[in-house]
Amino acid sequence: MNQRIRRLAVALLALYAILFVQLNVIQVGRKSNLDADARNTRLTVRTFNDPRGEITTIDGKVIAESVRSEPASEHPWKRVYADGELYAHVTGYYTFAYGATQVERVANDVLAGRTAEQQVKGLASLFDGGDTTGTVVTTIDSKIQAAARRALGEREGSVVVVDVRTGAVKALWSFPSFDPNLLTTEDDDLAGSIIQYLNDVPGDPLLANSYQQRYMPGSTFKVITTAAALDAGTIGLGSVFAEESEFLPPQTTDPIANYKNKVCGGDLTEVFRRSCNTPFARTALELGPQKLTAAAQRFGIGESLPFDLPRSAASTFGTADYFEDNLPLLAIGGFGQGNTQMVPLHMALVAASVANGGAMMKPYVIDSTRDHDGRLLDRTRPSVWKQAMTPESSTILTQLMTEVVRNGTASCCFQLANGVQSAAKTGTAQLNGPGEPERSHAWIIGFAPVDTPRYAIAVMLKGTNAEISEGTGGRLAGPVAKAVMDVALTR
Amino acid sequence: MTAPDYSIANRRRSIELGLVIAAGIITAGAYTLASLGKNSVIPPRILPFLGVLLAVLLFAHIAVRRLAHGADSTLLPIAVLLNGLGYVMIARLSERLAGLQTTWTFIAIATFVVVLLFVERVNDLARYQWHFFGAAAVLLLLPMVPGLGFSSGGARIWVNIGPINFQPGEFAKLALALFFAGYLSERGSLIARGTRQWGRFTIPEPRDLLPLVGAWAFSVVVMVGQRDLGSSLLFFTLFVVMVWVATERAGYLALGFALFAGACFAAYHLFDHVQTRVAIWLDPWSRYDGKGYQLAQAMFALGSGGTSGTGLGLGDPTRIPEAKNDFIFAAIGEELGLFGATAILLAFVVIIGAGLRTALRTQRPFEKLLATGLTTILGVQAFIIIGGVIRVVPLTGITLPFVSYGGSSLVANYAILALLIRTSDASARRLGEIPDRPTIRERWEARRARRHEQTPS
Numbered sequence: 001m002n003q004r005i006r007r008l009a010v011a012l013l014a015l016y017a018i019l020f021v022q023l024n025v026i027q028v029g030r031k032s033n034l035d036a037d038a039r040n041t042r043l044t045v046r047t048f049n050d051p052r053g054e055i056t057t058i059d060g061k062v063i064a065e066s067v068r069s070e071p072a073s074e075h076p077w078k079r080v081y082a083d084g085e086l087y088a089h090v091t092g093y094y095t096f097a098y099g100a101t102q103v104e105r106v107a108n109d110v111l112a113g114r115t116a117e118q119q120v121k122g123l124a125s126l127f128d129g130g131d132t133t134g135t136v137v138t139t140i141d142s143k144i145q146a147a148a149r150r151a152l153g154e155r156e157g158s159v160v161v162v163d164v165r166t167g168a169v170k171a172l173w174s175f176p177s178f179d180p181n182l183l184t185t186e187d188d189d190l191a192g193s194i195i196q197y198l199n200d201v202p203g204d205p206l207l208a209n210s211y212q213q214r215y216m217p218g219s220t221f222k223v224i225t226t227a228a229a230l231d232a233g234t235i236g237l238g239s240v241f242a243e244e245s246e247f248l249p250p251q252t253t254d255p256i257a258n259y260k261n262k263v264c265g266g267d268l269t270e271v272f273r274r275s276c277n278t279p280f281a282r283t284a285l286e287l288g289p290q291k292l293t294a295a296a297q298r299f300g301i302g303e304s305l306p307f308d309l310p311r312s313a314a315s316t317f318g319t320a321d322y323f324e325d326n327l328p329l330l331a332i333g334g335f336g337q338g339n340t341q342m343v344p345l346h347m348a349l350v351a352a353s354v355a356n357g358g359a360m361m362k363p364y365v366i367d368s369t370r371d372h373d374g375r376l377l378d379r380t381r382p383s384v385w386k387q388a389m390t391p392e393s394s395t396i397l398t399q400l401m402t403e404v405v406r407n408g409t410a411s412c413c414f415q416l417a418n419g420v421q422s423a424a425k426t427g428t429a430q431l432n433g434p435g436e437p438e439r440s441h442a443w444i445i446g447f448a449p450v451d452t453p454r455y456a457i458a459v460m461l462k463g464t465n466a467e468i469s470e471g472t473g474g475r476l477a478g479p480v481a482k483a484v485m486d487v488a489l490t491r
Numbered sequence: 492m493t494a495p496d497y498s499i500a501n502r503r504r505s506i507e508l509g510l511v512i513a514a515g516i517i518t519a520g521a522y523t524l525a526s527l528g529k530n531s532v533i534p535p536r537i538l539p540f541l542g543v544l545l546a547v548l549l550f551a552h553i554a555v556r557r558l559a560h561g562a563d564s565t566l567l568p569i570a571v572l573l574n575g576l577g578y579v580m581i582a583r584l585s586e587r588l589a590g591l592q593t594t595w596t597f598i599a600i601a602t603f604v605v606v607l608l609f610v611e612r613v614n615d616l617a618r619y620q621w622h623f624f625g626a627a628a629v630l631l632l633l634p635m636v637p638g639l640g641f642s643s644g645g646a647r648i649w650v651n652i653g654p655i656n657f658q659p660g661e662f663a664k665l666a667l668a669l670f671f672a673g674y675l676s677e678r679g680s681l682i683a684r685g686t687r688q689w690g691r692f693t694i695p696e697p698r699d700l701l702p703l704v705g706a707w708a709f710s711v712v713v714m715v716g717q718r719d720l721g722s723s724l725l726f727f728t729l730f731v732v733m734v735w736v737a738t739e740r741a742g743y744l745a746l747g748f749a750l751f752a753g754a755c756f757a758a759y760h761l762f763d764h765v766q767t768r769v770a771i772w773l774d775p776w777s778r779y780d781g782k783g784y785q786l787a788q789a790m791f792a793l794g795s796g797g798t799s800g801t802g803l804g805l806g807d808p809t810r811i812p813e814a815k816n817d818f819i820f821a822a823i824g825e826e827l828g829l830f831g832a833t834a835i836l837l838a839f840v841v842i843i844g845a846g847l848r849t850a851l852r853t854q855r856p857f858e859k860l861l862a863t864g865l866t867t868i869l870g871v872q873a874f875i876i877i878g879g880v881i882r883v884v885p886l887t888g889i890t891l892p893f894v895s896y897g898g899s900s901l902v903a904n905y906a907i908l909a910l911l912i913r914t915s916d917a918s919a920r921r922l923g924e925i926p927d928r929p930t931i932r933e934r935w936e937a938r939r940a941r942r943h944e945q946t947p948s
Contacts (some may be wrong), residue, residue, distance in 0.1 A: 034794025
C-alpha cells in the first residue's frame with residue numbers, strides 16, 4: 001500500500017501545483033486585463049474609499065474636503081463642499097456612481113495622492129502614518145467670487161474675472177448653479193435623479209455657462225473688429241465714418257441699421273464710444289473675409305479654450321469661404337451679430353489681451369498643487385496663448401475703451417470706486433427677429449486700472465427682456481461689473 | 492537494555508506548542524490589521540480576543556499532549572491557522588457571522604478533544620464498519636426527509652432539527668471513510684486477487700465487491716439526487732482512491748476514471764445545472780449578468796489582489812456572492828494576494844504531507860487506509876473548491892475545510908483531524924516513541940477484571 005500512498009501524495013501535489021500555476025495566471029498574468037474590465041468596479045470603489053485632499057481658493061478658503069462618514073455608512077469618507085453652490089463650477093462634484101467633474105476630475109490624481117511624486121513621498125512616510133493626499137489651490141478669490149454672485153443676483157448669466165498678466169481666473173460664476181453636496185448622498189439612485197433633474201431644468205445649472213457655453217456677443221465684438229482693422233492699418237484714430245442711420249452691404253437689399261435707426265458717425269473714438277453699428281459693418285467689409293477671419297483666429301476664435309477645466313466651449317465666427325458668399329453676414333458679424341458666438345471667459349480674455357499689450361494669456365484655475373505637508377508639488381506657469389493684436393493696436397484700443405467709460409455706453413455704470421480709471425466695451429446682442437418682443441444678451445467687458453491693468457472682467461446677462469438700445473448692455477451689465485471690480489481691486 | 496528514549500515525542504509537542512502559539516499570534520495580528528484596514532481602529536477587545544484565542548488553542552494543545560503525546564506536530568497548528576485566517580476573513584465580511592463562527596469553533600475544538608478522548612485505539616473502529624455505513628446512509632438520506640431537510644442555494648443538503656441547522660453530508664464523508672477503511676482492510680486482498688476469469692480480466696467475487704459498489708452507488712445517487720455535485724465528486728474520488736490503495740491494482744483506478752467520465756457525461760446530458768456549471772467554468776464573462784457573475788467577481792477579486800493583495804480590510808470582497816463560504820478563497824486572494832493564497836495552498840499541502848506520512852508510518856491496514864481516506868477528503872475537498880473558484884475545474888459548491896464559514900464543516904473537519912492525530916499517535920506508540928501504556932479505558936477494564944478475579948464466586 002505504501003507505494004500507492006506515495007503515488008497518491010505525488011498526484012495530490014501535482015493537483016496543488018496546477019492550482020498554484022492558475023493562481024499566478026489570474027493574479028499576475030491577467031491582473032491588468034481584469035482590472036481594466038469595464039464591469040470591474042473594484043478600483044473605482046477603492047479609489048472612492050480612499051481619503052482625498054482639499055480644494056481651496058487662493059485666499060485659503062477650503063471649498064472641498066473629505067470628512068469621515070457616519071459609522072454605518074457604505075463609504076468611509078464623505079465629500080463636503082463649503083458654500084457648494086458658489087464654487088460648484090470650479091470644484092465640480094465627486095460621486096461614486098456618476099464620476100467626477102471639474103477640478104475633482106482633472107486633479108483627481110493629486111487629490112487622491114496618486115501622482116508619482118506623492119507615491120514616492122508616501123513610501124518614505126509609510127511607517128509614520130503618512131497621508132499622501134494632495135491639496136489643490138485654485139486661483140479663485142473667495143471675495144471676488146462672492147461679489148460676482150451677489151452682483152448678478154438671480155439673473156441668468158455669467159461673471160468672469162481674470163488676471164490680465166497671468167490668465168489666472170479670479171472669479172468664475174454663472175447663475176443658475178447647483179449644490180454639489182446634494183450629489184454626495186450614499187443613495188446612488190437619488191443622486192442619479194438629482195443629476196437628471198439638474199440636466200432637465202432650464203438654465204443648465206450643471207453646465208458652467210461661464211466657459212462651457214457661447215452666446216452672441218453683440219457690440220463687445222467690436223473690440224476684435226477694431227483690433228483687426230488697426231493691425232491691418234485699414235483704420236486709425238484719425239479715421240472718420242459717415243453720419244448715417246443705415247448702410248446697405250453688397251449681395252442684399254436689406255440695409256444694416258444702427259440701434260433705433262439713429263444717425264451715428266464721426267471719428268473712431270466717437271463711433272466706438274457710442275457703439276455705432278454701421279462704421280463697424282463697413283470696417284468688416286473693408287477688411288474682407290480673409291483678414292477678419294484671420295484676425296478672429298488670432299484671438300483664438302474657433303478653438304476650444306485652453307482652460308484647465310474639462311470641456312471648454314469654443315467661440316465661433318465663421319470661415320472666409322462662407323463669408324465670401326455671405327458678405328452681409330460678415331458685415332453684421334463685425335459688430336457681433338449674426339452667427340458670431342463668444343464664450344464669456346473668452347470675452348474676459350479679449351479684454352485682458354487689450355490690457356496686456358495684445359498678449360492673451362492661457363486661462364487657468366489651478367494655481368498650484370501641494371502635498372499633505374504643504375510642500376509644493378506643481379505650480380501653473382502663466383503662458384501666452386495668442387498674440388491677439390500688436391501692442392500699438394492694444395494701446396489705441398485701451399484709449400477707445402477708456403473713452404467708453406468716460407463718455408460712452410458704459411459711463412452710466414462702470415465708474416469704479418476711489419476714482420480708479422477703467423476701460424470697457426458694452427454689448428447688446430439682439431436675439432429677436434423683426435416684430436418679435438425684444439430680447440437681448442447684455443454684455444460688458446473691461447479692465448482696470450487703465451494705467452497699470454490688473455483685472456479684466458466679462459459680464460453677460462442672458463436673454464434679458466429689456467428694451468434694446470445701444471445703451472442696454474452697459475445699463476444692465478455695467479453695475480454688475482462695477483460691483484465685482486470694486487471688490488477685485490481691493491484684493 | 493537501555494531506557495526508552497521519548498525525546499522525539501517530547502520535541503514534537505514542543506514544536507506543536509510553538510506553532511500553535513504562532514498561529515494564534517498570526518490570527519490576532521491579522522484580526523487587528525483587518526480592523527485597522529476596514530475601520531481604522533484597533534479592535535477594542537483585541538486583548539480579550541487574544542486571551543480567549545490562546546486559551547482555546549492551548550486547551551487543544553494540552554489535549555493532544557495528554558491524549559496523543561506521540562502524534563504528528565504539524566496537523567493541529569496548520570488546522571488552527573487555517574481556522575484563524577478563515578475566521579478573520581469571516582469577521583471582516585460580517586460581524587454577525589463572526590459571532591456564530593466563534594461558537595462553532597469552540598464546539599469544533601471540543602469535538603476534537605472528545606474524539607481524542609473516546610477513540611483511544613483507532614483500530615477498534617474497524618469493528619464498527621457497518622455501523623458507520625448505516626450512519627453514512629442515514630446522514631445522506633436525512634436531507635431528503637420531508638419536514639427535516641430543506642434546500643438552500645439549489646442543493647437539498649440541509650437538515651433542521653430544533654434550533655440547529657446542519658449539513659449531514661459533512662459527517663457522512665467521515666463515516667464513509669471509516670466504512671471504506673474497515674471493509675477494504677478486511678477484504679482488500681480478496682478483491683485484489685480476484686478469483687474469476689472474465690475474458691482477459693481476473694475479477695473478484697461479486698460477493699466481495701457488491702457491498703462496496705453498492706455503498707458507492709448509494710452515496711453517489713443520493714448526492715446527485717440532492718444536486719450536491721461537489722460532495723458527489725468528493726465521495727467518488729474518496730472511493731476510487733481507497734480501493735486503489737487497498738487493492739494496489741491500477742485497473743481499479745482506470746475503472747474508476749472510466750466510471751467517472753461516464754458519470755460526468757451522463758450528468759452533463761441529464762442535468763441543466765451541470766451544463767450551466769460547465770458553461771460558466773469555460774466562460775463566465777458571457778453570462779456575467781446571470782450565473783457567471785459569482786465567478787467573474789471572484790476573478791476580479793483575485794486580479795485586484797495581485798501579488799501582495801490589497802491588505803486585510805482594504806479590499807472589496809463583499810462583492811463576491813457567498814464570499815464567506817464557498818468563495819472565501821477568492822476573498823483571501825484579494826486581500827492577501829498571491830502570497831496569502833499560496834500560503835493557504837501550502838497549508839493544505841502540509842496537511843496532505845502529514846496525513847499521508849501518518850498513513851505510511853502505521854503498519855495496520857485499517858489505519859493506513861483510514862489515514863489515506865481522511866487525508867484524501869481534506870486534500871481533495873480543498874482542491875475541488877479552490878479549483879472551482881479559480882476555474883481549474885467546474886465550480887461545485889463545497890466548503891473549504893477549516894476556512895469557510897459553517898458549523899457542520901468545522902466540526903466534521905476537526906473530527907477528521909482528531910482521527911488523523913490519533914492514528915499518528917498510535918504508530919508512535921507502536922514504534923516506541925512514547926510509552927505504550929494502557930489507555931484509560933483499558934486500565935479501567937483491567938481493574939474490573941482484577942476485581943472480578945479477586946471476588947470469590
